[in-house]
Amino acid sequence: MRKPYQILFEKSREGRMASDLPYLDTPSYDDAIPPKLLGGELPLPELSEVDVVRHFTGLARRNHGVDDGFYPLGSCTMKYNPKIGEEVANTFAALHPLSDEADAQGALQVMHSLDVWLSEITGMDKVTLQPAAGAHGELTGLMIIRAYHAWRGEKRDKILVPDTAHGTNPASVTMAGFTAVNVPSNAAGGVDISALRKLLGPDTAGLMLTNPSTLGLFEKDILKISRLVHEAGGLLYYDGANFNAIMGVTRPGDMGFDVVHLNLHKTFATPHGGGGPGSGPVGVKAPLIPFLPNPIVAFDGERYSLEHDRPLSIGKVRSFYGNFAVYMRAYAYILSLGADGLLDASLHAVLNANYLSAKLKKAYKLPYNRRCMHEFVISGKLPNGVSAMDVAKALIDRGFHPPTVYFPLIVEEAMMIEPTETESKETLDLFVEAMLDIARLAKDDPDALKRAPETTPVGRPDQTLAARKPRVIWEAECVKG
Amino acid sequence: MRSYLPHTETDREEMLRCIGISDLEELVDDVPDDVLASALSLPEPMSEMELRREIAALAPKELPSFRGAGCYQHYIPSVVPALASQSAFVTAYTPYQPEMSQGMLQAIFEYQTMIARLTGLDAANASVYDGATAAAEAMLMSRDATKRRKVAVSGALHPDVLGTLRTYAATLSLELSVIEPDADGVTDPGRMETAAEDAACVIAAQPNFFGCLEDIPALADAAHKQGALMVAVVNPLLLGALKRPGDMGADIAVGEGQPLGLPRNFGGPGLGFMAAKSKYLRNLPGRIVGETMDAEGNRAFVLTLQAREQHIRREKASSNICSNQALCALTALIYLSSMGKEGLREAARQCVNKAHYACDGITRIPGMKRRFNAPFAHEFVIDATVDGETVNRHLRKMGIQGGLPLSRVYNGDNGVLYCVTEANSRSQIDALIGALEVL
Numbered sequence: 014m015r016k017p018y019q020i021l022f023e024k025s026r027e028g029r030m031a032s033d034l035p036y037l038d039t040p041s042y043d044d045a046i047p048p049k050l051l052g053g054e055l056p057l058p059e060l061s062e063v064d065v066v067r068h069f070t071g072l073a074r075r076n077h078g079v080d081d082g083f084y085p086l087g088s089c090t091m092k093y094n095p096k097i098g099e100e101v102a103n104t105f106a107a108l109h110p111l112s113d114e115a116d117a118q119g120a121l122q123v124m125h126s127l128d129v130w131l132s133e134i135t136g137m138d139k140v141t142l143q144p145a146a147g148a149h150g151e152l153t154g155l156m157i158i159r160a161y162h163a164w165r166g167e168k169r170d171k172i173l174v175p176d177t178a179h180g181t182n183p184a185s186v187t188m189a190g191f192t193a194v195n196v197p198s199n200a201a202g203g204v205d206i207s208a209l210r211k212l213l214g215p216d217t218a219g220l221m222l223t224n225p226s227t228l229g230l231f232e233k234d235i236l237k238i239s240r241l242v243h244e245a246g247g248l249l250y251y252d253g254a255n256f257n258a259i260m261g262v263t264r265p266g267d268m269g270f271d272v273v274h275l276n277l278h279k280t281f282a283t284p285h286g287g288g289g290p291g292s293g294p295v296g297v298k299a300p301l302i303p304f305l306p307n308p309i310v311a312f313d314g315e316r317y318s319l320e321h322d323r324p325l326s327i328g329k330v331r332s333f334y335g336n337f338a339v340y341m342r343a344y345a346y347i348l349s350l351g352a353d354g355l356l357d358a359s360l361h362a363v364l365n366a367n368y369l370s371a372k373l374k375k376a377y378k379l380p381y382n383r384r385c386m387h388e389f390v391i392s393g394k395l396p397n398g399v400s401a402m403d404v405a406k407a408l409i410d411r412g413f414h415p416p417t418v419y420f421p422l423i424v425e426e427a428m429m430i431e432p433t434e435t436e437s438k439e440t441l442d443l444f445v446e447a448m449l450d451i452a453r454l455a456k457d458d459p460d461a462l463k464r465a466p467e468t469t470p471v472g473r474p475d476q477t478l479a480a481r482k483p484r485v486i487w488e489a490e491c492v493k494g
Numbered sequence: 495m496r497s498y499l500p501h502t503e504t505d506r507e508e509m510l511r512c513i514g515i516s517d518l519e520e521l522v523d524d525v526p527d528d529v530l531a532s533a534l535s536l537p538e539p540m541s542e543m544e545l546r547r548e549i550a551a552l553a554p555k556e557l558p559s560f561r562g563a564g565c566y567q568h569y570i571p572s573v574v575p576a577l578a579s580q581s582a583f584v585t586a587y588t589p590y591q592p593e594m595s596q597g598m599l600q601a602i603f604e605y606q607t608m609i610a611r612l613t614g615l616d617a618a619n620a621s622v623y624d625g626a627t628a629a630a631e632a633m634l635m636s637r638d639a640t641k642r643r644k645v646a647v648s649g650a651l652h653p654d655v656l657g658t659l660r661t662y663a664a665t666l667s668l669e670l671s672v673i674e675p676d677a678d679g680v681t682d683p684g685r686m687e688t689a690a691e692d693a694a695c696v697i698a699a700q701p702n703f704f705g706c707l708e709d710i711p712a713l714a715d716a717a718h719k720q721g722a723l724m725v726a727v728v729n730p731l732l733l734g735a736l737k738r739p740g741d742m743g744a745d746i747a748v749g750e751g752q753p754l755g756l757p758r759n760f761g762g763p764g765l766g767f768m769a770a771k772s773k774y775l776r777n778l779p780g781r782i783v784g785e786t787m788d789a790e791g792n793r794a795f796v797l798t799l800q801a802r803e804q805h806i807r808r809e810k811a812s813s814n815i816c817s818n819q820a821l822c823a824l825t826a827l828i829y830l831s832s833m834g835k836e837g838l839r840e841a842a843r844q845c846v847n848k849a850h851y852a853c854d855g856i857t858r859i860p861g862m863k864r865r866f867n868a869p870f871a872h873e874f875v876i877d878a879t880v881d882g883e884t885v886n887r888h889l890r891k892m893g894i895q896g897g898l899p900l901s902r903v904y905n906g907d908n909g910v911l912y913c914v915t916e917a918n919s920r921s922q923i924d925a926l927i928g929a930l931e932v933l
Contacts, residue, residue, distance in 0.1 A: 015792050018596070021604045021831060032837025034569060034844065038920045042850035043843075047869050050700075050707050052737035053842065056611045057835040062573060065831045069577040069601075076597030078585030086587060093498050094585050097542050101549045103757060107556040110565050110761030111898055113890060119552030120760045133535055145623035145763070146817040148804070156665050174809075181816050183809035190665045193809040231524040262522050263529045278817065282498075286821030287598040288588035288620070288781065290763035307657075328664075329657035332564055332626040332750070333761025348548065350497055351539030358497040363521045368509045384524055409594050414587070420805070437500035438509060469593035472788035479786035479798040483775060485617050486607040487785070 016470040018075065020487050021068055025058035031065050075470050076287070077414060083440050087388045087417040087429025088179065088227055090257045090279035092358075095349065098283065098342035105341070110333040114318055121317035123344050124334065125310045127294070130347050134355065135253075135273050136266020137296030142335040143306045147254060148181040149330065150274030150293025151221075155189035156327045157272060157297060157304045158219050158248050164304075164325065167246065169218035175204055177227045177421045179254060191218060198423060202228045202381045204238055213245035223252040224268065225259070227421045227429065228381055229366065229388035239269025248272060248301075256280045257433065258363055258387035261356030271298050281343035292339040306330050361434035362387040365441060369432055372445045376452035380424050388431035390424050395455035399462050401426040404451055406465035406473065411447040496539075558922040559895040560852075562873050562913025563703070563903075564625070564652045565761055566753045568731060569841065569917050571832045574755045578825045588781070588820070592796045599795035602783040602820065605827040609767050612733050612830070613747040614740025616772035620781040621765055621823040622815060625727065625750025626658035628766030629697060631813060632725045632746045633659060635770070635777040636695035637668065638812060639723060646689040646722070648681040648713075649674035650702035653903045655727060659697070668694075679706035679866025679875070687716035695746075699727040700736065704911065705849075705873025706866050707736070714743025723774075730754055730767065730826075732871050734842025739769075746770045755829025756822055765822040776802060779813030844916035845872040848923060852914045855927040862930065865909055873913045875900065878933070881908035885933060892929045894922075 060068075078084075084091035105120050114121070124142055131140045144150040155172065162169045172186045175196045183193040194212055199205040203226070220242045224232045232238065242249050251270040257280045265273045277283045278291035285291070297305060303325035311320050350358065363386050370379060370389045377391040393401025405415035405428075417429040432441060454461050466472065501509075510516060540548060559567055578584075582597065589595030589602075602620045609618035622628050633645050647659060649672045656672070663670045671689045676682050681698055690696050696717035698708050714724035725746045726739035731753040739747035751765030752758070770778055776799060784798030804811040833841060849872040856862050861879040878885055882899030889896035897912035914923060 015788075015790060017792060018600065020600070021827075022607065030834060030836055031573070031831070032571065032833040032840070034837070034840050034916055035919075037844050037847055039848050039851040039923070042847045045846050045850050045869065046707070046735060046871070049709070049711065050737050050742075050869070051735070052733060052741065053735050053839050055733065055738075055835055055838060057608065057830060057833075057838060059834045059836065060831055062832065065573055065828065066577065068831070069828060070580070072597040072601055073577075073580040073582040074597065075595075075600070076582040076586050077594045078582045078587075080581035080585045084587065089587060091587060095498060097545060099579070099584070101545070103759065104549055104553050105760045106757035107567075108554045108760045109559060109561050109567075109758050109895065111561060111563055111902065112554075112760075112895065113886070116554055116557075116890075116895070117760070119554055122552060130536055136531070145627070145819075146815070148814045148816045149623060149627075152814060156661065159665065180804040180806070180808045180811070181814050184804035184807070184811040184814035187809045187811070188666070188814045190667065231522075233524060233526060236526065236528065259522075259525070261531060261534050263525050264531050267529050267531065284584045284821075285587045285817075287583050287586045287595075287601075287824065288820030289817040290623075290819045290822055291817040306661075328661040329626070329654055330661055331658055332624050332652070332654035332764065335761075336763040337761055338757075338759040339763055345545060345549065348537060348540050348545055349542070352534035352536045354497040354539055355534065355536075357499060360518045360521060361497070361499050361501055364501075364506070364509055364513075364518060367513045367521060371513050384521070386522075386524070405591065406593070409591065414594065415591055435498045435500065438505040466593045470596050471593055471792050471794040472790055474592050474788050474794035474796045475786045476796055476798070479784040479796050480801070483617075483782075483798055484785040485603070485775065485782055485798070486610045487603065 014468060018071065022058050022487050024060055024064050024068065027059055029059040029061045031060055031062040082412055082414065083436060083444055084414040085416045085430045085432050087431045088254045090431060090433055092282055092433035093435035094282055094284040095346060098345045101345050102338045102341050118317055121310050123341060125312050125317055127340055127344055128310060131275060131294055132296055134260065135296045136264030137273055138299040139302045139305065140294050140296040141305045142294045142340055143330055144293040144295055145331055145336050146289060146291040147274060147276040147293040148185060150295045151181055151185035152188055153306060153330050154250055154272040154274055154295045155185055157301055159189060160304045160327050161301055162218055169216050171216050172218050173212055173220040176423055178221065179227060182221050182252060202226065202230045203232050203234060206234060209241060213241060215246065217245050217247040219248040219250050221250040221252055223255050225255050225386040228390050229385040230381060231386055235268045254279060255387065258359055260359040261352060262359055271301060277340055277343040282346045283339050283342040290336045290339050292336045358434045365432040365434060365436055369430060369441055373448055376449050388429060390427050390429050392424055392426050393428040394426040395452060397455055397459035399455040399459050401428050403462045407451045407462045408447060409466040410468045413444055413447060557893060557895045560897050560912045560914060560926060561895055563898045563911055564654060564750060565758050566915060567758060567917045568753050568915055570755050573832050574825060574828050577828050578821065583824055584821060589797060592794060596795060599783050601824050601827055603785060603795050605823045606783060608827055608830050609769050612730055613769040614738030615747055615769040617775045617778065618769040619778045620783060621819040622768060622780055623819060624764035624766045625748065626655045628748035628768050629655050629727050630658050630662040631768065631779045632748045633662065633695060635746060635774060636723045636725065639774060639777050640694045642692055642694040644669045644671065644693045646671045646673065646686060646693040646696045648698040648702065650681055650704060651699050651727060652703045679704050679868040680708050681713065683709060683712035683716045686713055687719060690717050690720040690722045693720060693722040695723040695725045697725040697727065701729060701871045701873065704866060704875050705870040706868035707870060710742040732842050734838035735846055736871065746774060751826050754826035756825055763819055763822050765819045765826055777812065780815040780818050841916045848918055849914035852923045856930055859931055872915060873911060875909045875911050877909045882910040885910055888933050889929055894926055894929055
């Protein structure tokens with residue numbers, strides 16, 4: 014059911030107002046700004062409050078969140094976002110980051126507690142909350158690795174990255190001033206150890222790993238890998254995107270990782286917000302603590318304080334202390350679940366994934382047909398040229414957000430499925446039913462799938478046109494739809 | 495005390511049977527014994543009621559405040575949190591499946607349009623983390639556009655922005671040349687022109703950290719004479735009063751969007767906005783939403799120019815950014831929609847007027863002087879006969895959060911940086927002046 018929708022600017026009418034400031038009751042200083050620097054005539058829309066409310070209420074109806082339905086995106090951990098988190102998130106809404114420390118003790122306590130708890134959960138020695146997202150955490154962690162080697166007088170410019178790695182890994186490597194070296198996977202989907210041995214050398218700064226991998230498989234040789242990397246003089250980096258599989262089960266610190274980042278907007282249930290804000294805390298082992306970004310939160314048993322004077326720190330990676338209101342939600346989540354709750358969450362995430370894979374493998378190829386962790390990859394390649402894309406679009410018509418498609422790259426027509434622990438058996442059964450129905454249609458009526466989605470406000474958009482003739486702002490001419 | 499698990503005992507049994515195992519622990523058999531964790535040492539879990547009590551006890555007292563320095567108190571219309579908290583936005587993922595995400599995609603497209611119009615430039619991206627990382631990304635954009643490895647920056651940038659630029663520059667072996675402000679409180683275009691030789695870009699803020707208004711057109715000229723790009727770091731709310739960076743010769747405009755409807759929240763989340771001339775569109779990092787059509791001719795929005803991004807280009811991507819500040823961008827969009835053309839102008843006007851009223855009142859007090867001569871918008875530095883921490887302690891005792899004692903960011907600087915916005919009432923300002931009179 015196609016439904017066009019007006020752009021905000023199309024609703025603007027001269028003279029309409031929605032804002033409501035009190036009258037200015039101080040004297041006028043209207044020539045304070047020199048004419049050369051004076052502006053204020055802005056081509057912004059003029060809307061009434063009702064216009065604004067209806068516009069954004071309607072836009073919300075053209076969107077789909079976890080609160081609307083199943084969202085099995087691999088490595089995204091689209092678990093339920095607890096509403097108590099929303100309630101407490103803005104507890105410190107009016108607190109200025111540069112407030113006197115005496116006025117900020119509550120906020121500093123939150124930060125310090127998270128440092129301690131996340132260190133415990135990951136088996137690391139200290140955590141910074143400054144990075145704003147997972148990729149930002151990767152960059153920060155790599156900067157720390159770089160600073161560490163430089164301080165030891167060692168010239169190491171390569172970071173090894175598995176071919177199954179998320180795209181941010183090699184991109185972060187480049188942004189951190191290193192060269193990315195690709196490490197192939199073996200037939201079982203783990204790191205190819207003999208290839209790794211050949212690639213490790215005196216120029217290796219480190220290896221970035223996700224465990225479980227993006228195939229949802231636990232790297233059983235992790236202790237051997239960690240030993241090999243350390244023997245070569247490198248450091249081991251943990252990408253925490255898949256941490257939801259192992260909370261309370263095992264800890265990256267115990268597996269030999271030196272630097273870890275977490276995605277609070279995945280594992281710790283802070284909402285994804287349509288693409289952010291996230292939070293990517295970075296944990297390190299003791300030798301790397303001096304390099305953490307400034308400031309860190311210290312506690313002397315009575316008072317919390319911010320320590321800025323740290324000569325070996327990599328400095329600042331952004332303003333202030335990170336996405337505070339985001340990690341405030343993670344604070345609430347950890348206090349709600351406790352140690353047993355976190356373990357339970359991971360075990361049930363793995364239960365749900367294995368249940369789905371057992372049910373789907375009759376109709377879809379499962380390239381790694383073994384126990385998976387919290388996610389697994391199937392091939393969406395079906396008869397009659399039906400692709401993962403077609404399966405995805407057909408799922409939309411059946412009320413499900415599709416899984417991740419075309420990643421990881423080593424599986425043809427990949428569909429990466431991560432149900433998370435907060436989905437019921439009924440939801441999973443309905444999803445299986447939809448997937449089996451699609452597989453059947455691929456044989457009997459592939460055109461039906463090629464037409465999908467048919468129930469959404471728009472059909473498949475022309476991506477080629479969008480890239481060839483980019484229109485990234487609205488212009489009054491050429492109005493379409 | 496819960497994991498939000500829907501599973502009943504019956505569910506678990508059926509599922510385990512389907513998988514072919516007999517208990518949950520078998521699910522993690524792949525994890526070697528020697529890395530299995532013992533029970534995590536964390537606080538006892540709390541029920542919602544207990545959690546509410548625990549967190550309420552941490553809540554700070556709200557004081558009238560005259561502190562800015564990169565994080566600002568502004569009026570947030572009631573529609574902003576009401577509309578931005580709709581769960582179809584809050585609990586959604588990045589709109590990679592466009593047909594079911596037209597809501598968020600259109601919102602981001604409208605946000606990009608707002609930012610372009612606000613800054614007087616041609617294109618904007620869907621956001622980066624904050625103003626500081628936006629400046630860093632602009633530095634990298636300029637490097638890629640000019641193939642130069644030197645950057646000339648004003649020393650009057652916010653210390654966290656300068657700090658972030660230093661960190662990113664050091665990591666990528668870019669040479670950072672810092673031109674300190676002169677006695678007037680602004681950056682000298684002549685000295686900047688010299689520093690900009692072989693530079694990829696010149697970076698300056700409007701207003702700068704000390705609240706002073708820079709001669710951005712002259713700085714842009716200086717940059718362009720040397721073949722460098724002009725990057726302006728601007729306060730978006732004050733664009734209701736100040737000339738737009740695009741109208742002053744900036745090639746790229748970035749800044750911290752927190753003033754546009756985001757509470758202070760101890761410094762985060764913020765909003766890094768980025769806008770650029772159309773020739774630099776493909777250098778912009780991160781997500782960008784574009785307008786297109788579906789096969790039936792309906793207008794549709796998609797993430798576009800993805801070939802720049804990490805999930806396609808991997809180690810060759812222009813930036814590693816994946817998650818951005820989408821919900822904060824939506825918040826800013828709703829704020830700007832609600833305030834509108836006249837509301838933003840009025841908010842900016844009130845900030846400037848109230849700040850000048852406060853500055854006049856303070857400088858009439860014997861011993862209190864404004865440090866810089868340059869024109870200012872809503873922030874100014876005052877030197878007193880005593881140091882900034884003493885002033886601050888005195889004000890705090892009277893229940894006021896005064897300006898920022900500059901010794902907290904510059905060793906030995908005894909001044910105080912005050913900020914006054916439309917959110918400060920006249921009686922709050924008069925109380926501040928009264929309190930300083932009895933210092």
